[in-house]
Amino acid sequence: xxxxxxxxxxxxxxxxxxxxxxxxxxxxxxxxxxxxxxxxxxxxxxxxxxxxxxxxxxxxxxxxxxxxxxxxxxxxxxxxxxxxxxxxxxxxxxxxxxxxxxxxxxxxxxxxxxxxxxxxxxxxxxxxxxxxxxxxxxxxxxxxxxxxxxxxxxxxxxxxxxxxxxxxxxxxxxxxxxxxxxxxxxxxxxxxxxxxxxxxxxxxxxxxxxxxxxxxxxxxxxxxxxxxxxxxxxxxxxxxxxxxxxxxxxxxxxxxxxxxxxxxxxxxxxxxxxxxxxxxxxxxxxxxxxxxxxxxxxxxxx
Amino acid sequence: xxxxxxxxxxxxxxxxxxxxxxxxxxxxxxxxxxxxxxxxxxxxxxxxxxxxxxxxxxxxxxxxxxxxxxxxxxxxxxxxxxxxxxxxxxxxxxxxxxxxxxxxxxxxxxxxxxxxxxxxxxxxxxxxxxxxxxxxxxxxxxxxxxxxxxxxxxxxxxxxxxxxxxxxxxxxxxxxxxxxxxxxxxx
Numbered sequence: 001x002x003x004x005x006x007x008x009x010x011x012x013x014x015x016x017x018x019x020x021x022x023x024x025x026x027x028x029x030x031x032x033x034x035x036x037x038x039x040x041x042x043x044x045x046x047x048x049x050x051x052x053x054x055x056x057x058x059x060x061x062x063x064x065x066x067x068x069x070x071x072x073x074x075x076x077x078x079x080x081x082x083x084x085x086x087x088x089x090x091x092x093x094x095x096x097x098x099x100x101x102x103x104x105x106x107x108x109x110x111x112x113x114x115x116x117x118x119x120x121x122x123x124x125x126x127x128x129x130x131x132x133x134x135x136x137x138x139x140x141x142x143x144x145x146x147x148x149x150x151x152x153x154x155x156x157x158x159x160x161x162x163x164x165x166x167x168x169x170x171x172x173x174x175x176x177x178x179x180x181x182x183x184x185x186x187x188x189x190x191x192x193x194x195x196x197x198x199x200x201x202x203x204x205x206x207x208x209x210x211x212x213x214x215x216x217x218x219x220x221x222x223x224x225x226x227x228x229x230x231x232x233x234x235x236x237x238x239x240x241x242x243x244x245x246x247x248x249x250x251x252x253x254x255x256x257x258x259x260x261x262x263x264x265x266x267x268x269x270x271x272x273x274x275x276x277x278x279x280x281x282x283x284x285x286x287x288x289x290x291x292x293x294x295x296x297x298x299x300x301x302x
Numbered sequence: 303x304x305x306x307x308x309x310x311x312x313x314x315x316x317x318x319x320x321x322x323x324x325x326x327x328x329x330x331x332x333x334x335x336x337x338x339x340x341x342x343x344x345x346x347x348x349x350x351x352x353x354x355x356x357x358x359x360x361x362x363x364x365x366x367x368x369x370x371x372x373x374x375x376x377x378x379x380x381x382x383x384x385x386x387x388x389x390x391x392x393x394x395x396x397x398x399x400x401x402x403x404x405x406x407x408x409x410x411x412x413x414x415x416x417x418x419x420x421x422x423x424x425x426x427x428x429x430x431x432x433x434x435x436x437x438x439x440x441x442x443x444x445x446x447x448x449x450x451x452x453x454x455x456x457x458x459x460x461x462x463x464x465x466x467x468x469x470x471x472x473x474x475x476x477x478x479x480x481x482x483x484x485x486x487x488x489x
Contacts, residue, residue, distance in 0.1 A: 004465060004483060008450060049336050089307055089337065089358075092329025171335035172355065179332065197334055215333050225333050250359075 005301065012294050016282045019125050020082065023102065023278075026124045030117075032078040032104060037067035039084060043258040047199050048246035051088040052255070053097075059255065060086040063275055065200070066261040068105050069229065072271050073264040080104035082278065093290040094221060096279060097299060105273040110228040111212045114272045115189050118216055118224060119144055121276075122187070126285050133219035133284050136184055145188040149210075152190050156181045165194055182217035189214045199239050201227030216276075218284045226274035233265040304362040306339045312479065314346070314365040321346040321365035321418050346416070346423050349398065368417040369426070374407050382407065384415055384425070399424050405460035406431045406478050427478050432487050433457055434473050441466040 024034065044052040044059050045066055052059035061067075064081050071079055085101045106113070122140065123129075129141040153161040157177040164170045182188040191214035195203055198211035212228035230236050240257060247254060282294040292298050304315060311327045326342040339356045346365070372384040372393070381394040382404065393415065397404065399422075403413070406427045414426040438454035451463040456474070464483045468474060473487040 004485065007465075010450075047334060049331070049334055090329065090331060092327075095329050095331065171332050172338060174332040174335065175330045175338055175340075176355070193333075199334065222333060 006296060009293065009296065012282075012286055012288065013296060015286055016294055019282055019285060020278070022125050022127060023082070023121065026121050027080045027104065030078070032080045033076060035068070035071060035076070035079045035081050036083070037061075037064045037071075037081065041067070043256040043261075045200060045258065045261075046240050046244040046247060046255050048243045048250070048252075051252065053086045053088045054253075062087050063101060064103050065273065065275070066258050068103060068273070069268060069271075070261060070264045072105050072107055072229075073266075073268040077107045078105075091299075094280065094283075096291055096295065099291075100278040100295075102276040102278050102281075103273065105229075105271055107269040107271045109272045110270070111191065111214055111226055111272050114226045114274050115144075115146065115191075115214060118189075118226070118274065118276070119187075122216075122218075122223075122281070125281065131285060131287070133221075133287050134289070136219055138183070138219055138284075139186045142186070144186050145183075147182075147188060147190055148192045149190055149194070150192065152178050152182070161194060165196065170194075170197070179217065179222065180220045183219055183221070187216060187218045187223075189216055191215075198227060199243050200230055200236070202230045218281075221280055221284055222277070223280050223284065224274055224276035226272065229268070229271045229273055231265055231268045231270065233262050236265055237262055304364060306337075306356045306358050306360045306362075309339050309341055309356065309362075314367060315343075316363040316365040321367055321423070323365075325351070347418065347421075365418070367423075369414040370417060371412060372415045372425075374409065374411045374413060376409075377407075384413070384422075387412075393422050395422050395425065402478070402481060403427045405458055405481065406433070406476065407458060408433065429477065429479055430475050430484060431478055432473050432475050433460070435464070435468060435470055438464065438468060438470055440469065 039061050040055050040058050041061050042058045044062050050062050052062050063085055064083055068079060068081060082102050084098055086098050091097050126140050130137060130139045150161050153159055153164065157173045161170065164173050182190060192204060192210040193213045195209055195211050198213045201211035201213040204210050204212050214226050215222055216224040244254060279291050279294055283291055286294060288294050309324060309327055311324055313324045315322055322343040323346050324341050324343045328340045330338045330340055337358045341354050342351060344351045370386060372386050375383045375385055380397045382400055383392055383394055385392050401424065403425045415422050416424045416426065433456040435454045436457050439452055452466055453461055454464040454468060455461050462481060462483055464474065468486060475484045475487055477484045
C-alpha cells in the first residue's frame with residue numbers, strides 16, 4: 001500500500017550507502033580483495049540451529065563461509081564479501097530472513113587479530129568517535145571491552161555456563177540476562193564459547209573445553225561472530241556428523257555433506273574469519289529501533 | 303494448533319481455557335543458538351497482561367472466538383453500540399475492550415465483533431480504513447526544515463503522522479494494524 005514507507009527511509013538508506021562505501025574503503029586500504037561467491041549452493045554447513053531455504057533442489061546460502069574458505073585453501077590470503085544470506089524462520093525486530101552479511105577471512109591470523117581488526121573497521125565505518133543508541137552513549141574509540149563467556153555468566157547471570165549448557169538453558173540465559181548488558185558504554189567482545197557451541201571453530205590449545213570464537217555486541221545487539229578456523233578435516237567431519245544428527249533428532253531437513261569444502265580443508269592455512277550483520281551495524285550507527293528501518297524492503301512489503 | 307513459529311502480534315491463543323491476544327512479539331536467537339519466541343500477551347476478558355518466552359516445538363490452542371459481522375451505530379458514555387445486520391440485535395462494548403479499534407470507528411462501519419462464550423469482548427476492524435483529515439498544518443512551499451512528516455487529526459479524533467503534502471479535507475488510508483498512514487485516496 002503506497003510508497004510512503006520506502007520514501008520515509010530515504011535518509012537511512014543514504015547513510016547506509018555511505019557506511020558501505022567506508023567499509024569497502026577500509027578493506028581496500030588493508031589489501032583485501034572483494035570477492036563474490038554463489039548464493040545458491042548444494043550443501044550448506046550442517047549446523048543444528050541454522051535453517052537454509054531450499055532453492056530448486058539446492059539451498060540459498062546461510063553464509064558464504066564454505067566457499068570463502070575454499071578460496072583461502074586455494075591461496076587467496078585476504079578476502080571480503082558483502083552479500084545476501086537467508087535463514088529460514090528468522091524474523092523479528094532484529095532479524096530478517098533475507099539479510100546482508102559482511103564476511104572477511106584472513107590467513108595466518110587468529111581470532112585475537114580479528115578483534116583488533118573489527119575495532120578498526122567499525123571505527124572507520126562509523127566515522128565518529130561515539131554514538132547514541134537507544135538512549136545509551138556508546139564510546140567507539142579506544143580499546144573495547146573483552147569478556148569471556150564464562151565470566152559473563154558469572155557476572156550477569158550469577159551462574160556457571162557449564163550447568164546452563166547441560167540443562168539446556170544456555171541460550172535463554174544469554175538472551176534474557178547477558179546480551180542486554182553487553183556493549184553498553186563501549187562495544188564488547190564476548191569470547192571463548194563452549195566447544196559444543198562452535199561447529200566450525202578451532203578449540204583453544206590451552207583449554208580445549210572452549211573454542212576460539214567471539215561475538216561482538218554493541219548496545220546489547222549482537223553484531224558479529226568470528227573464530228579461529230578449524231582446519232582439521234577429520235575433526236570438522238566429526239563435528240558436521242554430530243550437528244547433522246542433532247538436526248535429524250529435531251526433525252529438521254538434512255543437508256548433503258559439503259565434501260568439496262572438507263577436502264579443501266587439507267590445503268587450508270591457519271586462518272580466522274568473521275561474519276558481521278551489516279543491517280544490525282547500520283541499526284546501531286543510525287539509532288534505529290527495528291531492523292525494518294534500515295532496509296529498502298522487508299519481505300512483508302514485497 | 304499453532305506452533306511457536308506461528309506466534310505473531312495479534313494472534314489469539316487459549317491458555318487455561320481463556321483467550322489471550324499477543325500484543326508484542328519478538329524473535330530472538332543468540333549467535334549459533336536456538337530460536338526463542340518472546341511474547342507479551344493480554345487476557346481478552348480481564349485485560350491483564352503477562353510475558354512469556356517460548357522455544358520452537360511448543361504448541362498452542364487457537365482461542366475459540368466467534369466472529370459476528372456488525373455495524374457501528376453510536377457511542378454512549380463509555381460504551382460503543384453495534385447492531386447485528388441479520389438479527390438487528392444491538393450490543394454494547396466498553397471503551398476499554400475496544401482498544402485501538404476506537405480510533406477507526408466511523409458511522410456504519412462494518413466490523414467483526416468477537417464473541418467468547420456469548421459475551422462480546424472486542425472488535426476487529428478492517429486492515430485498512432479510509433478517514434478524512436479534519437486538521438493539519440499547511441505545507442509551506444520551500445520548507446527547508448527537512449521534516450518528512452507532520453501531525454494530522456482525522457475525523458475520529460485520532461492523531462497520526464502524515465507526509466507534508468496531505469491537506470485538510472483529504473481522505474487518507476490508514477493501516478489499522480500499525481496505526482500508521484498508508485496512502486492518499488485520490489479523487
